[in-house]
Amino acid sequence: SKIVSLGNKADLDETDILEFLAEDENTSVILMYLEDVKRGGEFFRKAKVAVRRKPVIILKSGRSEAGSRAVASHTGALAGSDKAYTTAFEQIGVIRVNRVEELFDLAVAFSKQPLPNGEEVAIVTNAGGAGIVAADACDERKVKLASFKEETVSRLRSSLPQAASIYNPVDVLGDADEKRYRNALEIVLEDQRVGGCLVILTPQAMTNPMEVATAIAQLGKRHSKPILAVFMGGESVLESNRFLSLNGVPCYFFPERAVNALSGMIKYSRIRKRDNEEEYVLFDVDRKKVKDVFEAVRSDGRTVLLTHEAFAVMSAYDIPVPQGGIARSEEEAVDIAEKVGYPVVMKVVSPQILHKTDVGGVLLNLHNSNDVRKGYYSILSNVHRYAPRASIYGIYVQKMIEQGKEFIVGMSRDLTWGPMLAFGLGGVYVNLVEDVSFRIAPIKRSEALQLMEETKAYRLIRGFRGEPSLDLEAILDVILKVSQLSTDFPEISEIDVNPLFAYPKGCVALDVKITIKKEG
Structure with missing residues (x-):
């Protein structure tokens, strides 16, 4: 293992460390605790490369408003929005967790078990309640329970007591011994619909935890599907828990943590299958036109584009907008209306008026030149009355568009x-x-x-x-x-x-x- 503390990132930062660990042959899983990311664009690109090689699991703090303030106080960093971090991590293929225990639960699972070869899982348990808790956890995390093949159901029926549940979750009953566990687990793992398995044990008079742990470890070596164990019972199962861990089978105390880890493995398996060869689509656009519009806006001392300017930018990128134009006289307004065709909409163009309807600056459904002439002066009159200090650049006349x-x-x-x-x-x-x-x-x-x-x-x-x-x-x-x-x-x-x-x-x-x- 390698542990790196970045301090205040005076020289190296998270992007540098991520790139190094992604290329390190002795690192199989990368865990990161982040309060902010300094070079977002570069981190995005480097992390995309990293996740194609190995899992990257991140605990990003500052999710709440109070947490964001604490991050700013701690590092002096102005972090981007948490929604943006979640979006970026999803796109990259990073697995984001919210608690420290999740960080290490996933690390253990990834480092000890193979990735699932399917998205459906099986649960084998000797306690119905624990099996139901695990099934609920699967539903919450959108992990699908496998629907067994008929052959699997038939074999389970032949191998288990009549009172046992032979559907998923498979309940081998409270008196299950090592042999019953082994048979049920073997049958389930051989079902092609099962991508991974969760094995739950609770202390029972007839169940020997160490013997069951031995069976699980042996089956884990024979199958290429991930097996995660949940041994509940505190001190009574500590020895078997250690045995499983030493033999490459992650063992958790509660079903929810195991399901969460299995969910992360399924998610990463899905990420690995993404098509990374797809090209970006580039359209033939008029960048000069957009640049000219922006220069005109700045020369006017503004940062917000007016209607005709925004439409010009859209048109430069071939995004359909209503036909129209800006009129500075009633005659121009009529000419534009005749050109685009009736009915038309008229609206005031002013940098000081954001909500045009509030000042009577919008008229709809004008059907002829008389409507347009009257509308032109009506809008000017309304604006002079309700916003006398507003600078009026003109009246925008556009084709009225059918409701979509x-x-x-x-x-x-x-x-x-x-x-x-x-x-x-x-x-x-x-x-x-x-x-x-x-x-x-x-x-x-x-x-x-x-x-x-x-x-x-x-x-x-x-x-x-x-x-x-x-x-x-x-x-x-x-x-x-x-x-x-x-x-x-x-x-x-x-x-x-x-x-x-x-x-x-x-x-x-x-x-x-x-x-x-x-x-x-």
Whole structure:
């Protein structure tokens, strides 16, 4: 084992140590306690390489508001949001734990047992209650209990007493001896549906813990599936616990800890199977146009883009927006309306007015040139009345868009990890519903699809209660283009496409907010 304390990281930091341990042939599992990450982007890349070689398990403190304050006080570090850390760790393939005991429980399991060759597990126990506790723990951690093959059930029926439970969990009963344990475990391990096994023992008059431990250790050497033991009973099972540990079988005092360790092994096994060869999708975009928009915004002393500027950025990345333009006279307003086609929407363009409807700065469903002329002066009059000090840059006239299903695609730049993408249900209730999933940009197409699949919004996209399915590929493209925009321009602090109207064919970014840094 190697133990490294980083202190205040004056020279080496967690990224350097991670890279060293990933390449060290004598290290099979990497454990880390972190309060912050100094070089988020580089850590992200190096950790992705590391997890392809060996498990990386991290206990990241500062999850709560009080914990974050303590981290800042302890290290002077401004840590990124905990949501961003969780997102980054998931993407990397790091296993995050919340308690010190979990850190070492997983380390023991990974260092002593092979990875599961499947995601379903079996439980063998001599106490029904302990088996149920283990089954509940599996359900909480989304670990599937194996459904045995008919052959396995038949063999268990022949080998165990009539009162025994031959389904999963397998209850070999309180009077089980070493032979009964051995037979049940052997049968279960030979079932191809079983990826790993949890063996539970509680002290019983007819059960000899050391004999059962010997049988488990012997079977562990003959099979290539992970076996984790739970010997409950304190001092009465200490000797057998030590024996198991010395013979390469992790042994825990309670089922929940063993299930948690097995869950981590299954998760890592899944991570190892990821397609790391998939390429990033790069779209043909107009970066110069975006750069020109940002320079114009800064020269005006602003950091928040106005409607026409945000739409120009979206158009440069081929993200569909409503047709429209900014008018500085009633004649221009009519010309734009005639060009895009009726009905139209009109809204005030002013850096001082964030909530346009509050000052009467929005008019909907205007059907002809007379409506547009009246609307132009109506908006100016309303704004002069309710926001007399606001600078008015013009009136934006846009095609009124048919109602679609509302989604949100966004980006917020985290202090540590950089651009964090968000996708979920959109509209005015986005903060109430909180159906949003996150990824660190840039992302690949498969990651964008997973981002969508994690939300309830995905059910709407696939067609909910007989409604037609929506254009999945069009929404995917918007997510990937926002990802590319976020990485192409590090000066962008936030992007908020809400709502993104989606239809059975195509989608439209109806409202877009973009904030940039004062200097690029």
